Amino acid sequence: MRLLKPRVAMAVGVLSLASLVTLVILGLFVAPPDAVQSDAQRLMYLHVPVAWVAYLAFGVTALASALWLWPRTRSMVWDRLAGSSAELGVIFTALTLVDGSLWGKPVWGVWWAWDARLVTTAVLFFLYLGYLALRRIPSSVDARAKRCAIAALVAFADVPIVHFSVDLWRTLHQDGSVFNEELDAHIHGVMAFTLWFGVLAFTLLYVYLLDRRYRLAALDEEREEREVALAIAERVAPQAPPVPTPAPPVEMGTPR
Amino acid sequence: MSLLDEVRLVAGKDLRIEARSRVTLQQIVPFGLIVLVLFAFALDPDRGVLKRVAPGLFWITVLLAALLAVSRSYTIEADNGARDGLRLSGLDGPALFLGKAAAIAVQLLALEVVLAICVVVLYGIELNSLFPLVLATLAATVGVSATGTLYGVLAAGLRVRETLVPVLLLPVVAPVLLGATRAWEAAIDGVPSDAWPWVGLLGVFAVLFTAIGMLAFGSLLEEA
Numbered sequence: 001m002r003l004l005k006p007r008v009a010m011a012v013g014v015l016s017l018a019s020l021v022t023l024v025i026l027g028l029f030v031a032p033p034d035a036v037q038s039d040a041q042r043l044m045y046l047h048v049p050v051a052w053v054a055y056l057a058f059g060v061t062a063l064a065s066a067l068w069l070w071p072r073t074r075s076m077v078w079d080r081l082a083g084s085s086a087e088l089g090v091i092f093t094a095l096t097l098v099d100g101s102l103w104g105k106p107v108w109g110v111w112w113a114w115d116a117r118l119v120t121t122a123v124l125f126f127l128y129l130g131y132l133a134l135r136r137i138p139s140s141v142d143a144r145a146k147r148c149a150i151a152a153l154v155a156f157a158d159v160p161i162v163h164f165s166v167d168l169w170r171t172l173h174q175d176g177s178v179f180n181e182e183l184d185a186h187i188h189g190v191m192a193f194t195l196w197f198g199v200l201a202f203t204l205l206y207v208y209l210l211d212r213r214y215r216l217a218a219l220d221e222e223r224e225e226r227e228v229a230l231a232i233a234e235r236v237a238p239q240a241p242p243v244p245t246p247a248p249p250v251e252m253g254t255p256r
Numbered sequence: 257m258s259l260l261d262e263v264r265l266v267a268g269k270d271l272r273i274e275a276r277s278r279v280t281l282q283q284i285v286p287f288g289l290i291v292l293v294l295f296a297f298a299l300d301p302d303r304g305v306l307k308r309v310a311p312g313l314f315w316i317t318v319l320l321a322a323l324l325a326v327s328r329s330y331t332i333e334a335d336n337g338a339r340d341g342l343r344l345s346g347l348d349g350p351a352l353f354l355g356k357a358a359a360i361a362v363q364l365l366a367l368e369v370v371l372a373i374c375v376v377v378l379y380g381i382e383l384n385s386l387f388p389l390v391l392a393t394l395a396a397t398v399g400v401s402a403t404g405t406l407y408g409v410l411a412a413g414l415r416v417r418e419t420l421v422p423v424l425l426l427p428v429v430a431p432v433l434l435g436a437t438r439a440w441e442a443a444i445d446g447v448p449s450d451a452w453p454w455v456g457l458l459g460v461f462a463v464l465f466t467a468i469g470m471l472a473f474g475s476l477l478e479e480a
Binding site for chain 2: 123126127129130131133134137139142143146147150151153154155157158161162164165166168169
């Protein structure tokens with residue numbers, strides 16, 4: 001009923017906290033301000049790792065869903081993992097959109113742009129929001145697991161199509177995108193290190209949160225099982241004061 | 257019975273119910289028409305906006321109507337133990353899926369013809385290159401019907417079905433809206449070469465989700 005051993009989980013938690021603190025110091029004080037974007041660029045140390053974790057989380061959801069559907073590897077472990085990871089994915093996607101927007105205002109001059117990546121990420125957010133809604137619908141554990149696994153894979157299959165269509169759309173209508181994709185192509189030294197360190201820190205955070213969420217899901221299932229068992233036991237157990245036997249019913253329609 | 261016979265059987269059943277109940281004809285088609293008129297109210301026809309955005313409005317209307325069509329397609333399975341009937345019919349999952357999707361597709365195509373005539377008449381647009389337009393419409397309709405049928409069965413039997421299907425379906429068919437709208441724009445502008453990549457994309461979408469639906473339908477129907 002656990003993803004990681006308690007000690008390992010604790011170690012990952014402490015490590016992620018320490019690396020996040022280090023990332024704050026690196027990103028805010030050690031790394032030099034960007035030549036063009038000055039301090040606004042520091043948001044990238046948050047934005048890139050958060051976006052990476054969002055994609056990682058959805059990837060894990062898809063993989064776990066496939067493993068649940070595959071008869072040989074079917075286990076509730078994969079269902080819980082898929083659900084927990086999707087929840088983190090949605091949160092991190094929302095964070096990606098928000099901090100990207102915060103960065104976009106000073107650098108691009110707008111909160112939002114209909115850029116291919118932005119639109120794809122927004123659709124991704126809604127795709128998995130629907131998946132979470134599906135997960136919350138009460139039903140038998142197995143039926144829910146099957147429905148959710150299929151829904152997760154359908155959503156996952158849609159992502160490349162969304163990406164491709166949005167790409168095609170923006171390249172058709174917007175010659176030479178202003179927001180070219182070389183944002184992190186020519187960076188060196190401390191800045192690159194900080195970025196990679198951020199990816200590491202947030203990956204650790206993801207693993208830690210995934211473990212916590214998984215544990216919560218497992219405990220939730222356990223509680224439900226126990227409640228059902230308790231309710232059954234109450235019904236089956238003989239009541240303490242014996243119920244007085246009711247008087248034999250008077251038969252209707254027979255002459256006395 | 258071959259797969260085709262089975263598909264025809266299932267689609268025929270749904271279409272016969274429609275022929276007798278006329279829900280699509282008397283409720284979904286009028287719904288589409290009123291949405292088109294409402295768009296004209298919202299975007300003053302005199303400003304020329306309507307003409308430019310007509311393809312987008314057309315496809316949004318089709319998607320909204322498709323939600324109703326999907327909902328209807330599973331409402332008729334909810335009564336009188338019809339879903340159990342489907343499960344016990346001995347028909348294979350792929351045949352059931354294709355049959356139900358085909359019935360939705362036929363109804364949507366009929367709706368699209370009516371709506372297209374209205375868009376031409378009310379919004380004053382001209383359809384210059386019909387061939388890519390028709391192909392894009394067919395592919396988009398198959399794609400929407402397939403995904404709709406898939407999500408319909410996924411939500412069938414759940415109490416929140418009516419509200420769940422839109423939130424699941426609309427993000428997935430976002431590329432269809434995008435592709436079909438752009439293909440229509442190209443067709444209206446009379447530049448069919450711009451439409452072909454979109455027709456291809458719509459085709460890929462339709463094939464992919466038809467395949468997924470055929471694989472998943474039987475097993476989802478058991479849980480419904």
